[in-house]
Amino acid sequence: MTIEIKPGYDTDKVIVFPSKGNEAFAYHQSKLNIHFALSNEDVNGVTINNSYVRDGDNLIYTHCLSLEDALLSKPIQVRTLDGRNINLSLDETITPQTTHSI
Numbered sequence: 001m002t003i004e005i006k007p008g009y010d011t012d013k014v015i016v017f018p019s020k021g022n023e024a025f026a027y028h029q030s031k032l033n034i035h036f037a038l039s040n041e042d043v044n045g046v047t048i049n050n051s052y053v054r055d056g057d058n059l060i061y062t063h064c065l066s067l068e069d070a071l072l073s074k075p076i077q078v079r080t081l082d083g084r085n086i087n088l089s090l091d092e093t094i095t096p097q098t099t100h101s102i
Helices: 067-072
Strands: 014-017 032-035 052-055 058-061 076-079 085-088
Touching: none
Parallel strands: none
Antiparallel strands: 014 032, 052 058, 076 085
């Protein structure tokens, strides 16, 4: 069985397949319920950390840095879910209200 996972599925999403569940002899087939859960386990050899928070279809990453790094606008290194490292150089003074979309 192949299940298509569409973008935006959240932990409250349930996919139901009628009569695809338990197939016991002399009993009616039950329905198969698939629930989604967030995990911090390895995915393709990359450990997912708790830095990302889901907000609808968006992933929110919060990065803490020192006051000195914020005033000097030092580059920020972000580890993506697929294990890549992205360096972000913001050419502005970083404040607690600063947000950046990728």
